[in-house]
Amino acid sequence: xxxxxxxxxxxxxxxxxxxxxxxxxxxxxxxxxxxxxxxxxxxxxxxxxxxxxxxxxxxxxxxxxxxxxxxxxxxxxxxxxxxxxxxxxxxxxxxxxxxxxxxxxxxxxxxxxxxxxxxxxxxxxxxxxxxxxxxxxxxxxxxxxxxxxxxxxxxxxxxxxxxxxxxxxxxxxxxxxxxxxxxxxxxxxxxxxxxxxxxxxxxxxxxxxxxxxxxxxxxxxxxxxxxxxxxxxxxxxxxxxxxxxxxxxxxxxxxxxxxxxxxxxxxxxxxxxxxxxxxxxxxxxxxxxxxxxxxxxxxxxxxxxxxxxxxxxxxxxxxxxxxxxxxxxxxxxxxxxxxxxxxxxxxxxxxxxxxxxxxxxxxxxxxxxxxxxxxxxxxxxxxxxxxxxxxxxxxxxxxxxxxxxxxxxxxxxxxxxxxxxxxxxxxxxxxxxxxxxxxxxxxxxxxxxxxxxxxxxxxxxxxxxxxxxxxxxxxxxxxxxxxxxxxxxxxxxxxxxxxxxxxxxxxxxxxxxxxxxxxxxxxxxxxxxxxxxxxxxxxxxxxxxxxxxxxxxxxxxxxxxxxxxxxxxxxxxxxxxxxxxxxxxxxxxxxxxxxxxxxxxxxxxxxxxxxxxxxxxxx
Numbered sequence: 101x102x103x104x105x106x107x108x109x110x111x112x113x114x115x116x117x118x119x120x121x122x123x124x125x126x127x128x129x130x131x132x133x134x135x136x137x138x139x140x141x142x143x144x145x146x147x148x149x150x151x152x153x154x155x156x157x158x159x160x161x162x163x164x165x166x167x168x169x170x171x172x173x174x175x176x177x178x179x180x181x182x183x184x185x186x187x188x189x190x191x192x193x194x195x196x197x198x199x200x201x202x203x204x205x206x207x208x209x210x211x212x213x214x215x216x217x218x219x220x221x222x223x224x225x226x227x228x229x230x231x232x233x234x235x236x237x238x239x240x241x242x243x244x245x246x247x248x249x250x251x252x253x254x255x256x257x258x259x260x261x262x263x264x265x266x267x268x269x270x271x272x273x274x275x276x277x278x279x280x281x282x283x284x285x286x287x288x289x290x291x292x293x294x295x296x297x298x299x300x301x302x303x304x305x306x307x308x309x310x311x312x313x314x315x316x317x318x319x320x321x322x323x324x325x326x327x328x329x330x331x332x333x334x335x336x337x338x339x340x341x342x343x344x345x346x347x348x349x350x351x352x353x354x355x356x357x358x359x360x361x362x363x364x365x366x367x368x369x370x371x372x373x374x375x376x377x378x379x380x381x382x383x384x385x386x387x388x389x390x391x392x393x394x395x396x397x398x399x400x401x402x403x404x405x406x407x408x409x410x411x412x413x414x415x416x417x418x419x420x421x422x423x424x425x426x427x428x429x430x431x432x433x434x435x436x437x438x439x440x441x442x443x444x445x446x447x448x449x450x451x452x453x454x455x456x457x458x459x460x461x462x463x464x465x466x467x468x469x470x471x472x473x474x475x476x477x478x479x480x481x482x483x484x485x486x487x488x489x490x491x492x493x494x495x496x497x498x499x500x501x502x503x504x505x506x507x508x509x510x511x512x513x514x515x516x517x518x519x520x521x522x523x524x525x526x527x528x529x530x531x532x533x534x535x536x537x538x539x540x541x542x543x544x545x546x547x548x549x550x551x552x553x554x555x556x557x558x559x560x561x562x563x564x565x566x567x568x569x570x571x572x573x574x575x576x577x578x579x580x581x582x583x584x585x586x587x588x589x590x591x592x593x594x595x596x597x598x599x600x601x602x603x604x605x606x607x608x609x610x611x612x613x614x615x616x617x618x619x620x621x622x623x624x625x626x627x628x629x630x631x632x633x634x635x636x637x638x639x640x641x642x643x644x645x646x647x648x649x650x651x652x653x654x655x656x657x658x659x660x661x662x663x664x665x666x667x668x669x670x671x672x673x674x675x676x677x678x679x680x681x682x683x684x685x686x687x688x689x690x691x692x693x694x695x696x697x698x699x700x701x702x703x704x705x706x707x708x709x710x711x712x713x714x715x716x717x718x719x
Contacts, residue, residue, distance in 0.1 A: 131214045131223065132214060133212030133213060133214045133223075133225055134147075134212060134213055134214065135147045135206060135207050135211070135212060135213075136195075136204060136205060136206040136207065136213075137195065137204070137205055137213060137288060137289050137292060138201070138203060138204040138205075139202075139203035139204075139285065139286075139289070139609040139652075140201070140202065140203060140204065140609075140652065141652070143201075143204060144198065144200070144201050144204065145198065145206065145353075149353050150353055150356065151353055151356035151357050152198060152199070152200065152353075152354070152356075152357070152696075153200060153694060154199060154200050154692055154694050154695060154696040154701060154705060155356060155357025155358055155692055155705045156357050156690075156691075156692045156693075156705070156707070157356050157357045158357075159357050159358075159360045159690070159692075159705070159707045160360065160690075160707055160708070161343070161360050161361075161362065161707070162360075162361075162362050162707075162708050162710070163361055163362060163688070163707070163708020163709075163710070163713070164361055164362060164363040164364070164365065164708065165361050165363075165364055165365070165385050165386065165689070165703045165706075165708070166364075166365045166366075166367055166383070166384035166385045166386075167364070167365070167366050167367070167384055167385070167386060168367055168368075168369055168375045168378055168379060168383070168384040168387070169366055169367065169368050169369070169375075170368070170369055170370075170371060170372050170375050170557070170585070171184065171368060171370075171584070171585030171586075172184065172336040172337075172368050172370075172584075172585065172586070173185060173186035173335070173336060173339075173368065174317065174335070174336065174586065175317035175318065175319075176188040176189070176318055176319055176320060176321055176322065176330075176333065177314065177316070177317055177318040177322060178322075179249075179250055179253050179254060179257075179295075179297070179314055179322075180253045180254060180314065180315050180316060180317060181253075181254045181255055181256065181593065181627045182315075182316065182317050183317035184585060184586050184589055185317075186333070186339050186366065187339060187341075187366055188321050188322070188330040188333055188339050188341075189321060189322045189323075189324040189326075189329075189330065190324045190325070190326025190327060190328050190329070190341075191295040191296060191297055191322075191324050191325050191326060192208050192209050192230070192238075192295070192296060192325045192326050192349060193208055193209065193292065193293055193294055193295050193296065194207075194208065194209050194210040194213075194224050194226075194243070194291065194292045194293075194294055194296065195207060195208055195210060195213070195289070195292030195293065196208040196354050198696075199696030199697075199698050199699045199701060199704075199705075200696040200697050200698060201698075202607065202608035202609060202698065203289075203607060203608055203609035205289060205292055205293075206353075206354050207227075207354070208349065208352070208354060209226055209227060209230045209238055209243075209296050209325075210224040210225060210226055210227070210292070211225050211226070211227045212224070212225040213225070213288070213292065215288045218282040218283060219279065219282060219283060219284060219285060219287055219288060220278070220279055220282045221276055221277060221278045221279060222276070222277050222279075222287070222288040222291055222292075223270065223274060223275070223276045223277075224243070224274065224275050224276075224277075224291075224292070225271070225273055225274050226238060226239075226240060226243070226273040226274070226275065227273075228273055229348055230296075230325070230348055230349070231325065231348040232298045232301070232323050232324065232325045233323060233324050233325060233329050233344060234298075234301075234323060236298065236300065238296055238325060240269040240271075240273065240274065240275045241269065241299055242296050242297065242298055242299050243267070243275045243294065243296050244267040244268065244269065244275060245297070245299035245302075245303075246294060246295065246296050246297040246299070247261060247264065247267050247277075247291075247294060248267070249297065249299075249302065249314050250294070250295075250297075250314075252314075252315060253314045253315045254627070255625055255626060255627040255628060256616070256627065256628075256629075259615065259616050259621070259622060259625065259628065260290060260612065260613075260616070261290065261291070261294075263279050263280050263281055263284060263287055263612075264277050264278070264279060264280075264287070264291065265278050265279060265280040266278040277291045283648050283650070284612070284647055284648060285611070285647075285648070285649065285650070286609075286611035286612050286647065287612075290612060296325065297314075297322075297323075298323045298325075301322070301323040302314050302322070302323075306320050319335065321333060325348070326344075326347070327343060327344060327347050327349070327350070327355070327358075327359035328341040328342060328343055328344060328359070328364060329341065329342055329344050330342075331363065336368065337367075337368055338365060338366060338367045338368060339365070339366045340363055340364075340365045340366075341363060341364045341365070341366075342362065342363050343359060343361065343362050343363070347359070357692070357705060358704050358705055359704065360703075360705075360706065360707035360708070361703055361707070361708060362708075364703065365384075367383065367384055371557075371558065372391070372557055372558065372559055373558070376394060376398065379684070380401050380403065382403070382686060385685060385686045385688065385689075386683070386684070386685045386686075386702060386703070387683065387684045387685070388681050388682065388683055388700070389682040389683070389684060390559070391559055392456070392457035392458055392460045392461065393456060393457070393458070393562075395458075395460070395682045396458040396460070397458075399411055399684060403686070404684075406719050407687065407719065408686060408687060408716045408719050409684055409685065409686055409687065410684070410685050410686075410687045411682075411683070411684050412683050412684075412685075413680045413681070413682055413683070414680060414681045414683055414695065414700050415679065415680040415681075416679065416680060416681060416697070416698060416699070416700075417697040417698060418470075418607075418608070418698055419468055419469065419470060419471040419473065419605075419606040419607065419608055420464070420469035420470040420471075420606075420677035420678075420679060421467060421468070421469070421603070421604045421605040421606035421677075422464055422466070422467045422469070422602070422603075422604050422672060422674065423464060423601065423602065423603045423604075423674075423675045423676065423677065424464065424601075424602055424672035424673050424674045424675045425443075425447070425553075425599050425600075425601065425602070425672060425673040425675070426599065426600050426601065426602030426631040426632050426671075426672050427440055427443065427598075427599055427632060427671065427672065427673070428595060428597055428598055428599065428600075428631070428632065428633055429632055429633040429634065429635075429671070430595055430623075430633040431598060433549060433551075433598075434598075436528040436529075437495070437669060437670050438524040438525070438527055438528040439524070439525060439528050439530070439549075440669075440670035440671065440673075441521075441524055441670045442520075442521035442522075442524040442525045442528075442574070443521075443571070443673055444505065444506060444670060444673045444674070445506045445517040445518070445520055445521035445524070446517070446518060446521050446567070446570040446571055446573075446574060447506075447508075447567055447570070447673050448508040448514060448566065448567070448570060449463050449505070449508065449674075449675070449676065450507065450508050450509045451508065451566065452563055452566065453676070456562055456563065457676070460678060461676035461677065461678055462676060462677055462678070462679075463505055463674060463675070463676050464674040464675055464676055464677055465503060465504065465505055465667070465674065466503075466663050466667065467604065467606065467662070467663050467666050467667070468606055468610070468659055468660075468663055469677050470677070470679055471606075471608065472656055473606075473610070473655075473656055473659035473660060473663065474660070474663065475502075475503070475660040475661075475663040475664045475667070476502065477502055478499075478500070478501075478502060479498070479499060479660075479661070479664065480657070480660075482657045483657055483660055483661045483664070484499075486642065486645055486657065486658060486661045487499065487661050487664070487665075490638040490641060490642070490665075493636070493637060493638035494638050494665055494668070495668040495669060497668045498664045498665060498668045503664070503667040503668060505674055506520075514570075518570070518573060518574065521574055522574055525541060525549075525574065529543050529544060530542065530543055530549055530575075531543070531544075532574075532575045533575075538572075538575075539572075539573065539574065539575035540575050540577070541574060541575030541576050541577075542575075548575075548577050549575070549576050549577065550576065550577035550578070550579070550598075551571065551576060551577070551578050551579075551598050551599055552578075552579045552580075552581055552597065552598045552599070553567075553568075553578070553579070553580045553581065553598070553599050553600075554581055554583065554588065554591060554592075554597040554598070554599065554600050555580065555581065555582040555583070555588075555600075555601070556582065556583060556584070556585055556588035557582070558582055560582075560601060561580060561582060564580045565580065568580060592631065593626055593627045594626050595626070595631075595633065600631060601675075602631045602632070602672060604617050604629070609655065610646060610655075610659055611646065611647050612647055613629075614643045614646060614647070614662070615643055615647075616628055616629045616630065617629050617630060618630060618632075618634045618636075618639050618643060618662075618666065619634075619639070619640055619643055620634070620635040620636070620637070620639075620640050623635040632671045632672065634669075634671060636665075636669070638665060639662070639665055639666070639669075642658065642661055642662040642665055643662065645658045645661070646658035646659055646662055681700055683700060683702075685702075686716060687712055687715075687716055688708065688709060688712050688713040688716055689702075689703075689706045689707065689708060689709055689712065690706065690707050690708075690709040690712070691705065691706045691707075692705055692706075
């Protein structure tokens with residue numbers, strides 16, 4: 101799989117959140133510590149379960165798997181937002197996800213968890229046997245220090261954990277987090293996602309006597325506690341992780357049948373084309389294909405024909421979030437919603453899907469595509485109860501019209517949509533003038549409307565170039581700039597762009613991360629996920645309603661209301677989604693009979709198959 105660190109961070113930022121169900125009392129003597137948390141009504145695996153259903157508990161250990169990543173890395177500290185970090189450390193969290201349940205997590209470093217009815221706090225009991233790789237125990241002090249250190253080191257963690265007002269040790273192996281608000285159903289689980297770091301290591305000195313600093317980049321591999329440890333690092337080129345033979349958690353039910361490879365290697369390539377050629381040349385083992393063109397036309401090489409490489413579509417039961425051209429509202433030219441709507445009218449998805457994507461995609465029309473949270477039809481009475489108090493702050497269409505993207509399926513429709521776009525731009529104060537026989541769109545000050553598309557992959561150039569032609573027909577000056585991953589990271593962290601590709605994945609239980617995506621506080625904070633720069637009190641109100649939804653029905657209603665407010669403000673130009681993973685692998689691996697519903701499970705639950713490997717080598 102070719103993965104950028106930014107994508108990994110996005111996926112990491114979207115770990116499902118959950119809450120404990122069935123709490124009856126807040127009295128300390130009656131605390132019912134549980135083995136798992138969920139946002140839904142049931143926990144699938146009871147206390148004392150042996151292993152997850154989607155693993156093979158007898159899976160053999162051994163072999164190796166190699167991944168291809170595009171770009172490079174200049175840092176081995178993943179906890180600071182500075183630099184481009186490589187995947188060189190694993191630290192276990194208090195809880196870990198189940199891959200066949202939405203928004204459910206089970207104890208890892210923590211053996212038990214409790215919170216009161218009002219969710220004003222959460223208490224974790226730690227496993228005394230939990231260890232870092234140097235043999236030192238994981239202590240309450242490490243948990244407390246990790247929370248504050250991560251908040252200080254990275255704006256993402258600072259925002260994610262901002263409602264945690266206090267962390268304290270309340271027993272020999274017990275940590276209590278106190279919240280500055282009640283009723284937030286996600287907060288208990290958000291704390292459970294905390295990676296626990298070694299305070300002694302991070303506050304100590306390296307082998308050269310230099311003081312370590314979690315807020316700065318580093319070429320030193322941090323001390324971890326997970327199933328793998330960095331074995332070999334070639335800066336900017338590759339990282340090899342080795343399975344820890346005496347990993348403290350290897351016999352826990354949540355780990356049985358998992359972490360089966362002796363080594364996992366991450367190999368970096370300078371661009372996506374080189375990475376694909378490397379896969380064809382057996383330089384790495386697995387790809388989740390992001391390019392529809394490659395999927396349709398690129399996998400006809402000899403290893404596929406001989407069966408050495410297996411192609412498989414793996415369907416996933418998950419929400420498809422929004423991917424789109426993110427318009428930076430911090431630039432005055434995008435402040436008028438009519439301009440943003442005009443840009444959507446000019447985007448010819450139908451042509452792109454037919455000519456570039458081989459008809460594989462569905463156009464996004466929602467921030468919660470393919471789920472019960474997707475707003476369809478007109479608002480229900482329950483939604484109107486949330487939307488009506490905000491009526492003066494929302495577009496009128498939220499209440500009167502089901503959202504639909506413009507359709508450019510015929511030349512007539514393309515011309516009609518461009519005419520409508522031109523009128524919207526004119527209404528917004530932009531006037532067509534002639535300059536050397538070409539249309540130029542200018543405002544009353546004589547300034548031309550120009551847009552720079554900032555990309556980090558040449559793959560998106562083929563999408564941006566046809567779009568550029570449509571926009572230039574309207575008189576908009578367009579440039580397309582593709583930069584390396586490090587420069588792209590710097591510019592997106594500081595919001596130094598007109599338009600970028602935004603990708604906001606969603607879980608089946610959206611919550612606090614919506615503040616990071618669309619909230620006003622995130623709009624002005626460097627490094628946030630609010631790429632658009634949305635600062636809208638109505639959106640803020642709907643986000644908080646969603647976060648504090650008391651039950652599933654209320655959460656779905658609030659998500660639909662938020663969805664309507666977002667789509668009708670035309671903050672992004674929606675792109676597309678696909679509801680299955682396109683995977684390609686060299687056929688050296690075994691896997692369980694049943695894959696988890698929410699993930700391919702690779703490489704966590706798969707294993708090295710020696711006989712298959714010999715067969716591949718002999719073909």
